[in-house]
Amino acid sequence: MTKNKVEAILEEMTREEKVDQLMQLATLFYEGSRQKGKITGPMEEMGIELNTVHNSGSVLGGAGAEEVKSIQKAHLEKNRLGIPLLMMADIIHGFKTIFPVPLAIGCSWDTDLAEMSAEIAAKEASVSGVHVTFAPMVDLVRDPRWGRVMESTGEDSFLNASFAKAFVRGFQGENLETDMDRVAACVKHFAAYGAPAGGRDYNTVDMSERELRESYLPAYKAALDEGCEMVMTAFNTVDSIPASANKKLMRHLLRDEWGFDGVIISDWGAVKETIAHGVAADEAEAAQKAIEAGVDIEMMTTCYVKHLKRLVEEGKVDEHLLDDSVLRILKLKEKLGLFENPYRGADEEKEKELILCESHRQSARELAVKSCVLLKNESVLPLHKEQKVALIGPFAESGDLLGPWSWQGSKEDAVKLSDGFKTKTKGENLFISRGCDIVTALEGEFEKAVETARKADVIVLALGEHSKMSGEAKCRADIRLPEVQLELIKKLKELGKPVSVILFNGRPLDLHGVIDEADAVLEAWYPGTEGGHAIADLVYGDKNPSGKLSMSFPYSVGQVPVYYNAYTTGRPKLEPVTEYVSKYLDIPNEPLLQFGFGLSYTTFSYNEPQISADAFNSQETLSASVTVTNTGDVPGEEVVQFYVRDVTGEVVRPLKELKGFKKMYLEPGQSEKVSFTVSEEMLRYHHSDLTFKSDPGEFVAFIGPDSNTGEPLNFSLTSSFQRV
Structure with a gap:
C-alpha cells in the first residue's frame, strides 16, 4: 500500500472517525475477545458509544493468536473503511519465555544477549498477534526506593543507551514490513520518569534542562536513532508541566529538534491526569493541551473522543494536528503490513511450536547466568556436588522468579531453585526447608529450618522480595530485607556453618544484616523462567559469575540517590577528613557496592595501562589500553570498563563517566590486551547555554573492573569542536 493510498483513507474519514482512531482501549471492549461479556459496564463507566469502539485505532493487552484474530475480524466487519486495529502490549522482558528483569539484564553488560532476548520476545509476541510492545523502558534510575528501577538497565546514560539500541534491534529487526517475526518498539517513559522526588512513583520530577539533556535524554535518543517506531509519554512533570501536555518536550524537542515523526502514545490515563x-x-482542556503537545494516541481515557471533535469545530484546535496524528497511526499500520494482512504474524500452530520452546528456554538460561552478580565470596562458592546442602528460605521452592511485568509468563513454567539444585546433586545431599514467609514468621518453621541446617555441611539461603514488592507503584522507604528474613539469617548463622545467600529482588537493597552475616552473597534479581537452572549452574560451579552491577547498592537509604558519576563539591571529602567537608557523620559517602562491581570464581589482574599520546586535537584520536590476565584457576569472563574524567569544565563535570566497556573470556593464565579509542566527540557535554561541545584541557582516563578502580592515564585535548 502506498503513502498516497494512506492519505486517501484519511481523506475519506469523517472527523469523528479521525478522533476515534486516536482512542486506545483494552481488549475487554471488543467483540471477539474472551472478555466480551464485560463490555457493557466499562463502556457505561467511561461514557463511550459502541461506534467509538468500532472506529478506535488500537487495542491494549491483546495476545493469543486465536483471540487477536477474532477481535480483528469482528472489528473489520464493523469499521466502515476497514481500518485494522493495532494490537499493543507490555512485552518487557519476555512474552511467555521470561528473561531476567531489565535491571538484571543491565548487569550482564552483554548487549548481544539483550538483543537476543528482545528478538525471542518479539517472535513469541508476534506469533501471538501482538504488533507493538511498550518497551524498551530506558529511564535512568538512581533511587532504589522507586519500584520501577527493575524495568531500567541502570544508573548510567552510556550503558542505558547501549542497551536501548540493542532492545530496539531485537524487537524490530531490520525491516518490519517484511519480517513477520518482529514487533514495533515503543520507548518509554518520555521523559525523566526515573527521577521522581522521594523515589515515589508518579511524583514530581524537577531538574535543570542541562541535567535532563546530559543524563536522562541520551538513552531515549539512542532508541530513536536505532529506528524505534513509537514513544510513550511519562506520568511525571518535566519543568513543572506533565509530559503528556508538554509542548516543549514533545513537540519542540522530540518532533522538531530530534525529527521524530513516529507515533506518540500517552501512558495509561495520563492525558486525563493533567487535570489532577x-x-x-x-x-476538554486536557485534550487540547495533549494534542497540541503532540500526543497521537490517548490510552484508556476519553478526553479526545468526548471533546476533540468539538474543539476542532470551534477552531480551538487546528484540524491539521488531528490529521497529522491520524496519518502517523495509519503509516505505522501500513509499515506493519496490516492493510494487506490484518492478522499479521498471528498463527495458532506456529504459536504452539515457538512458545516456551527449548531453544528459547536455553537462551533465557544463558542470560540469567550472565545477569547474576556475585557480591561476596569467602571461599564458600562454588559448592561441591558431594556436599550436604541445606536449601532454606521463602524462595527455596518458589515459582515467583519471573518478576513484575512478566504479563504472559507463568510461575508454573518457571524452574524453581530447588529443582535446579536437584539436577546438580543427589537427593540424599539436599535438605529443603522454608524457614519463613517473605514478611512473616510461620509457626514452627524457624525450628524446622534449624534442624534441617544441622544435617548439612553448608547452608544456602534463598531470600528476597516478593515480586509484588517491586514494579509500578511498588515504592519502599525501607529497602532492607524484611525483618523476619534477617532474623532467619541470624539464627542459622549461630550454627557455625558456612552460609551463602541468594537474593531475589527488583531493586538494590540495603544489605546490612545480609552481607555482614553471610559468607557468600549472589544477587540473582528476578531471573525468569529458567532461573532455577541458571542459579544452580552458578552455585555448583558449572558456570562462573560474570555480572557487574549496573546500579549502585547504597550503604544506607539515607544516601539515596547515590550513584557513581556524581559531581564533586567545593569541599570534597578527602584524606585526612576534616570537619567542614561534604560528608555524613554516621555513614560513608560511598555506596556499599559501587556501579560496575562484581566478583568471579577466578581473579583478574590489570597490568601495563597505557595511552598512545599525552595530547591530541579534535581531528585525531588516542588509544587507551591495558593488559588483562586471568590469574585464577578457572576460565572466566571479565567486563573491562573505560571511564573518563574532565578535570575542568565550563560547568562542573562528573568525577568519572563510563565511555566504553568490553566483555572478554580468558582461560586460566591467559592474557589479552584491551584497547579503547578516545575521540574529541567522546568529550563533549552540554554547557550552561546548552551547546553541546568539548573544551580544550586536561582529562584523566581509567580502565578497570569497576567504577572505583583503575590507574589514571592523563591526557589533554588541545582543540575542540562545537556542535550546537
Missing part, C-alpha cells in the same frame, strides 16, 4: 496535576481545568 492542575494544568487542565477539565477534560
Whole structure:
C-alpha cells in the first residue's frame, strides 16, 4: 500500500472517525475477545458509544493468536473503511519465555544477549498477534526506593543507551514490513520518569534542562536513532508541566529538534491526569493541551473522543494536528503490513511450536547466568556436588522468579531453585526447608529450618522480595530485607556453618544484616523462567559469575540517590577528613557496592595501562589500553570498563563517566590486551547555554573492573569542536 493510498483513507474519514482512531482501549471492549461479556459496564463507566469502539485505532493487552484474530475480524466487519486495529502490549522482558528483569539484564553488560532476548520476545509476541510492545523502558534510575528501577538497565546514560539500541534491534529487526517475526518498539517513559522526588512513583520530577539533556535524554535518543517506531509519554512533570501536555518536550524537542515523526502514545490515563496535576481545568482542556503537545494516541481515557471533535469545530484546535496524528497511526499500520494482512504474524500452530520452546528456554538460561552478580565470596562458592546442602528460605521452592511485568509468563513454567539444585546433586545431599514467609514468621518453621541446617555441611539461603514488592507503584522507604528474613539469617548463622545467600529482588537493597552475616552473597534479581537452572549452574560451579552491577547498592537509604558519576563539591571529602567537608557523620559517602562491581570464581589482574599520546586535537584520536590476565584457576569472563574524567569544565563535570566497556573470556593464565579509542566527540557535554561541545584541557582516563578502580592515564585535548 502506498503513502498516497494512506492519505486517501484519511481523506475519506469523517472527523469523528479521525478522533476515534486516536482512542486506545483494552481488549475487554471488543467483540471477539474472551472478555466480551464485560463490555457493557466499562463502556457505561467511561461514557463511550459502541461506534467509538468500532472506529478506535488500537487495542491494549491483546495476545493469543486465536483471540487477536477474532477481535480483528469482528472489528473489520464493523469499521466502515476497514481500518485494522493495532494490537499493543507490555512485552518487557519476555512474552511467555521470561528473561531476567531489565535491571538484571543491565548487569550482564552483554548487549548481544539483550538483543537476543528482545528478538525471542518479539517472535513469541508476534506469533501471538501482538504488533507493538511498550518497551524498551530506558529511564535512568538512581533511587532504589522507586519500584520501577527493575524495568531500567541502570544508573548510567552510556550503558542505558547501549542497551536501548540493542532492545530496539531485537524487537524490530531490520525491516518490519517484511519480517513477520518482529514487533514495533515503543520507548518509554518520555521523559525523566526515573527521577521522581522521594523515589515515589508518579511524583514530581524537577531538574535543570542541562541535567535532563546530559543524563536522562541520551538513552531515549539512542532508541530513536536505532529506528524505534513509537514513544510513550511519562506520568511525571518535566519543568513543572506533565509530559503528556508538554509542548516543549514533545513537540519542540522530540518532533522538531530530534525529527521524530513516529507515533506518540500517552501512558495509561495520563492525558486525563493533567487535570489532577492542575494544568487542565477539565477534560476538554486536557485534550487540547495533549494534542497540541503532540500526543497521537490517548490510552484508556476519553478526553479526545468526548471533546476533540468539538474543539476542532470551534477552531480551538487546528484540524491539521488531528490529521497529522491520524496519518502517523495509519503509516505505522501500513509499515506493519496490516492493510494487506490484518492478522499479521498471528498463527495458532506456529504459536504452539515457538512458545516456551527449548531453544528459547536455553537462551533465557544463558542470560540469567550472565545477569547474576556475585557480591561476596569467602571461599564458600562454588559448592561441591558431594556436599550436604541445606536449601532454606521463602524462595527455596518458589515459582515467583519471573518478576513484575512478566504479563504472559507463568510461575508454573518457571524452574524453581530447588529443582535446579536437584539436577546438580543427589537427593540424599539436599535438605529443603522454608524457614519463613517473605514478611512473616510461620509457626514452627524457624525450628524446622534449624534442624534441617544441622544435617548439612553448608547452608544456602534463598531470600528476597516478593515480586509484588517491586514494579509500578511498588515504592519502599525501607529497602532492607524484611525483618523476619534477617532474623532467619541470624539464627542459622549461630550454627557455625558456612552460609551463602541468594537474593531475589527488583531493586538494590540495603544489605546490612545480609552481607555482614553471610559468607557468600549472589544477587540473582528476578531471573525468569529458567532461573532455577541458571542459579544452580552458578552455585555448583558449572558456570562462573560474570555480572557487574549496573546500579549502585547504597550503604544506607539515607544516601539515596547515590550513584557513581556524581559531581564533586567545593569541599570534597578527602584524606585526612576534616570537619567542614561534604560528608555524613554516621555513614560513608560511598555506596556499599559501587556501579560496575562484581566478583568471579577466578581473579583478574590489570597490568601495563597505557595511552598512545599525552595530547591530541579534535581531528585525531588516542588509544587507551591495558593488559588483562586471568590469574585464577578457572576460565572466566571479565567486563573491562573505560571511564573518563574532565578535570575542568565550563560547568562542573562528573568525577568519572563510563565511555566504553568490553566483555572478554580468558582461560586460566591467559592474557589479552584491551584497547579503547578516545575521540574529541567522546568529550563533549552540554554547557550552561546548552551547546553541546568539548573544551580544550586536561582529562584523566581509567580502565578497570569497576567504577572505583583503575590507574589514571592523563591526557589533554588541545582543540575542540562545537556542535550546537
